Amino acid sequence: MKKLLLLVLAISELFSLTISLNSAKENNTPYAVLHIQDIEPLDCQIIPQGLEKQVYLCQFKKIVKAPIEAKKMKLVEIDFLEKEKEFFIKIEPKVYSKLIPVKTALYENPEVTNKHEEKSYKHWTILLYENIPFGDAKSIDGIDFPVIYPKEVKPYVGALDLNGAPISYAQSQDIKEYLDLKKLYEQKKYQDVIEDSLKAVKLYPETIFKSEMLLYRIKAIDAILDQEDNRFADNFDRSDVIKEAKEWTRTFSSNENLPEVLMIIAKSYIKMGQKSDANYFLDILISEHDESEFTKKAILLFADSLYNSRQQDRAIKLYKDVLYSAKDLDVAAEAAVRLVDKQVDNGKKEDAREYLLKVLNANEKYLLKDKPASYALADKLANRGLYDIAARVADVLYKDSKKTDDNAEKLARDVAVWYAKANEITPAYEKLQHYLSEYKNGEYESEVQETLDELFFELKETNETKLANYYDELIQKYQNKIGDKAVVEKAKLLLSQKKYKEVLQMQNALLRAADDNNTQINDIVNQAASALTQGNIEENNCLGAVKYIEDYKLEEHSFEANKVFECLIRSSRFIRAKELSEMKITSKDLNEKRVWLENYIISLYHLNQYSKVIEVSDDALKLSQIQKKKPNYESTKDIFFSYMKEKKLDKALEIASLIEKNWVDDFKNSDIFNEIVKEATDTQDDLLLSKYAKKVIDLQNKHKKYVQTPIVEFNYINALKRLKKDKEALSVAKDLLQKKLEPKDMSRAFYYAAEVSLKLGDTKGAKEYFQKCSDVKEDNSWKDICAQNLKLLP
Structure with missing residues (x-):
């Protein structure tokens, strides 16, 4: 018997299909058996071709992702087809053939029959032959009944060696x-x-x-x-x-x-x-x-x-x-x-x-x-x-x-010491004693003895875990002064362990246990709340810090005042921030007074008290000048915007100059300069507009941040056009076109470039810009204007 393995479809294709061809001879008559097997049932049908020759089609409800080539052999041709999310195998014998399903192994069923009631099987065979290999091809009509094997469905053969011979277990x-x-x-x-x-x-x-x-x-x-x-x-x-x-x-x-x-x-x-x-x-x-x-x-x-x-x-x-x-x-x-x-x-x-x-x-x-x-x-x-x-x-x-x-x-030392460090008192005590008795004058004797001495105090119930459990037992057992004392002592223990949240969770129990110890109770709660507030301040968690201050009525000045002020501002507690500032500006220390005047300005600005900001600003700026200290940026910025809100442009420009002098090339200055640009745009003060628009653009280019683009450039271009500075306007437009713009803004920039080019007598250049403007993919009004102008040009 010869076996030719044709195809195995991998599991990654969602199913495992095996097609194999076995060829042999019987009485010098060649024949072959084609096997088609899958882990799921498949349907194979006969398509008659005449002259006793058949074509077989086997159908799967799954798709093979990778294409499979057709196979041509001496006795049979196999092709693979895909149609409407189904996979087909077409088997075309070149000789006589017969389709035979394999339902189950014979030894697995006591009844053997020639009938096949089902249409789908996991295993099909196709017999291929030129001459019938087993006797006469004629079939004799007769009674078709199942053969029943009631006993020994699975035949038993003893153990065999590799050559198929029975194994002998004789001693060897x-x-x-x-x-x-x-x-x-x-x-x-x-x-x-x-x-x-x-x-x-x-x-x-x-x-x-x-x-x-x-x-x-x-x-x-x-x-x-x-x-x-x-x-x-x-x-x-x-x-x-x-x-x-x-x-x-x-x-x-x-x-x-x-x-x-x-x-x-x-x-x-x-x-x-x-x-x-x-x-x-x-x-x-x-x-x-x-x-x-x-x-x-x-x-x-x-x-x-x-x-x-x-x-x-x-x-x-x-x-x-x-x-x-x-x-x-x-x-x-x-x-x-x-x-x-x-x-x-x-x-x-x-x-x-x-x-x-x-x-x-x-x-x-x-x-x-x-x-x-x-x-x-x-x-x-x-x-x-x-x-x-x-x-x-x-x-x-x-x-x-x-x-x-x-x-x-x-090992004996490690077991003992590690149990002790784990606060497992009983095994630690036992193992420490064992080491000292088993290894007298041992290498680790002094360390083990010291550990045992430390454990002695734990056995006297100085262990905090044991103490906590002990306090809990007393609290549960006694509803009197003993229980109240246990509540207070447990809170003190938790406080010493820095378990501040657990202390605050005990607040109601502490208040019930207060009586004559009300001051002590308040002190415990305030210590825990203050520690948590400080922790939140250090972790920059302003919302958490402010919540503890408000919930437990803590004094802001108990903490680092500047950080508390910052947290109050960030948490939008502007009134409390103002109150804290008002308290601090009375300081006789000029440096502290200056800092808190600046903080006061910040709180006033957040409360929209612009005139009050202006009123205080001179004192703050003078103190900075006297002390030769750079003023606080936030407070100085708030002074500038307060002047702008109050329509005092000249004073605002003075503050803008002060900011520019003290914070050279600081990108935050672009917000201030842009505010001036917007005001100058509204009043059509083109000289002022062009001056500060250029400052904004220069800052943006320096820091590679284009927050105000393209509006500031458009305003700048319009101002330059009105000032008859067409070459500068064209330069600004060209620079703007190098930046990433929205389609509408791109069209507008092209239009300005074309418009200024025409003024400069560059018709060819203008035409190119109008064309680029018209080529912008997204439709917009500027694109339409460009298209109209393009038609007017020769």
């Missing part, structure tokens, strides 16, 4: 060789395994343990490479593992250990950085051996590579998938330990604690598989403050150690 030397190899591997004598496995296979080529022997060799090479032992680096590399593992899969393709070998291949490709090859074998594992522990291990290895290549989110997701899907406890534990390690590095300590608790509660012995790695993890946890969970890991390791082990004493 090859069994001893196999067991010796197994023992060597468990003893981690990998070099011996590598050498002895080949000897055993050569000595017993027909042994039933051949697959296991060669598997131990592959595993041993893999283990040596994992150890990165330079003694064997020249003998093997990952490509050797891949080569031997692939040969193993071809030889033992149905072996139960196949997933493990596929995992080793995927692992080796990952180690070599060949991710596409690794993905291929990983896909095989997932699709064909999804429940295997080795598939899960391969996924973990792949996740490691993702994590190291900065794809941390994908890696974490895969770790979690393995943790919650693995049925093998060790694999689940391995995934959990990886998550712990990564989450600690990411600062997600509580997540790390949760994952490690899963290991400790379900399979703590897993931590003993690699004691150095487990200790390193425990040490990392302790360094990140997770002392409770670090202590539990170290405790597991210590219980499995002997006193004579090199690290036994250090």
Whole structure:
């Protein structure tokens, strides 16, 4: 029998279709069987062609994205068609043929019948022949009834070797060789395994343990490479593992250990950085051996590579998938330990604690598989403050150690000290005592003794956590002075712990407990509220700071007044800001007085008290001049705008000059200059307009920020035209056209350029600008004007 594989459509195309052709001879009569199989039922129909020859059409309700070429062979032609979101396979035999559906395997059903009631099957066959291969082609009419096999639906054949012969389990030397190899591997004598496995296979080529022997060799090479032992680096590399593992899969393709070998291949490709090859074998594992522990291990290895290549989110997701899907406890534990390690590095300590608790509660012995790695993890946890969970890991390791082990004493110390740092009083006390009795005059005796001394005070109930719990018990138990005292003491404890929000949450309980301690209660609440206010001020959270000030009636001057003022302004509490300023401007310190006069101006301006701003402005500016200090920009700007609001342009221009002098080339000045431009535009003061428009444009060009464009340029151009400065107007228009403009503004700029060009006698240039204006895609009034002017030009 010969088998020709024609086509396999990948899973990524949403279905897996296999078409294969088997050819053979029966009594020197050639024939072939074409198989069409899919994971979902498909419909195959006969299209009669006459002369006993047929064409077959098989239909799918799915689309193949990539085109597939037609196949032409000696006995049959196959073509692939797509129509109206359906996919068809056209089979055109060149010889006689017969369509036969394969409903189920014969051994799966006790009743065998020749009738086929359904139209769709997952498996169809087409018999291709020139002469009928099995006896006479004539069919004899007769009774068609099912044949029933009531017993032994699935026939049983005992175990066979690779040659199909029954396996004998008589004692043999090859069994001893196999067991010796197994023992060597468990003893981690990998070099011996590598050498002895080949000897055993050569000595017993027909042994039933051949697959296991060669598997131990592959595993041993893999283990040596994992150890990165330079003694064997020249003998093997990952490509050797891949080569031997692939040969193993071809030889033992149905072996139960196949997933493990596929995992080793995927692992080796990952180690070599060949991710596409690794993905291929990983896909095989997932699709064909999804429940295997080795598939899960391969996924973990792949996740490691993702994590190291900065794809941390994908890696974490895969770790979690393995943790919650693995049925093998060790694999689940391995995934959990990886998550712990990564989450600690990411600062997600509580997540790390949760994952490690899963290991400790379900399979703590897993931590003993690699004691150095487990200790390193425990040490990392302790360094990140997770002392409770670090202590539990170290405790597991210590219980499995002997006193004579090199690290036994250090483990005993770590367990004890970490429990103490975790405030787990009972185990800490027990472990500290154990160390001192077990390791008298030990290396860590003084440290352990000091820790035990510290723990003594905790046992006297100075532990804040215990105290808090104790206060809670008293509050719940007593509705009298004892309970009231517990409320106050708990609030004081929380205050000392800087848990200010929790103190404020107790305010109602504190007020009920006040009685004669009303002053103390108010002091506790005010301290907590003040601390939270200060924190919000430092964090620039003005809304939060102002809320605490208002809710708890705090005095603004209790904090840094300037920052409180800024927060009041930002929170639109302008009246309170004004009141704070009025209180501060009475200061005899001239510097402080000047600062608060400026703040006062800012608050007045926000309250629209422009005349009052002008009234105070002279004092503020004079103080700045006397002290030779640059005035506050915000207050000076507010003075300028107040003069503008009060229609006092001359004074406003003086302030504008002062601002320009003190804050040269400051981009914020463009707002001030533009305000003058707008005023000059309204009054058609073209000299003033052109002066300040140029300042705005220069600032914008310097800072590459075009906030006022194109309006300021348009105003400037119009002013220059009225001043008969056409060349300057054209220059401004040209510069404007270099900027990104809306279509309407673009049309307007082209129009101005054309108009000024005409005035300058440049008809050709004007025509070009009018044409560009007309070519602007979006319709607008300026475009229409340009088109009209273009028609008038010769």
